Amino acid sequence: MDLYSFFNSSTSYRVRIALALKGIDYRYLPVNIRTGEHRETAYVADVNPSASVPALVEGEFSLGQSLAIIDWLDTRHPEPRLIPADAALRARVLEVSYLIACDLHPVNNLRILRYLQDTLKVDAEAKDAWYRHWVAQGMAGVERLLARAAAQHDGPWCFGPAPTLADCCLVPQIANAERMGCDLAAYPRSLAVYLHALGHPAFDEARPQRQPDYAA
Known part of the structure; x- marks a missing residue:
């Protein structure tokens, strides 16, 4: 199994966490999105038509x-499950x-910030x-949802x-926010989960600093 990843990509970070939690071995193939490697013709044609990271390849399947x-991964390697089978809990986790993945992250990723700056x-x-x-x-929305979850689930x-899956998404998001100097004091439940993680x-193992392409 191959993972095309960039050390500082929060989407790649999510997948690295999932792979590590499931104990799945994989080959790490770096794609430097800062220099545009994710837009190279061969990568888009052969690996990821969306011209982004991450991409997972196993045999002929990408x-x-x-x-x-x-x-x-949850379907192929169900233990431990990251998207619960219970319908209500599954819906809450999603x-x-x-x-995080659809509302918060997309407006702050690298291509958006570069468009703001360069264009x-x-x-x-x-x-x-x-x-x-x-x-x-x-994060205000995440904090409210986690407060509700804490009232129903101990841990x-x-x-x-x-x-x-919620933790796989939350941890990279907070790591990015910290790196960008955001004040996160208003989100104590989220920070408690992050620090525990x-x-x-x-x-x-999944942290950016642990990856072979890490560059400060």
Whole structure:
């Protein structure tokens, strides 16, 4: 199994966490999105038509989009399950995961920030304000959802005693927000999950600093 990844990509980070939690061995193939390797003709044609990372390849099967990859891993390697089988819990886990992956992350990823800077000529101060604004809006929603979950599920993770897809999405998002200097004090439940995760071997293994293409 091959994983096309970039160390600082939060979507790649999600998949690395899932692979580590499931104990799946894979070959790490770096794709430098800062220099545009994800848009190279061969990569788009042969690996990932969406011209992005991550991409997972096993034999003749290739798949992009982190949430689709993790769902596929759950089907092929169901232990431990990251998307619960119980219908109500599954819906709650996906609710948090989609808030992060569909509402919060897309407006702050590298291509959006570069468009603001390079095409719209937004200065650094305004670009940082953009980032902080959407982090604050998104994380406020996540915090409310996690507060509701904590009232129903005991444990240190988003939904109780074991990590789920929600944790795979939350941890990279907070790591990015910290790297960008966001004030996260208003989200104590989210930070508690994040700090707990940092002590887990699988989450530690998946950290950007642990990847072969890491560059500060």
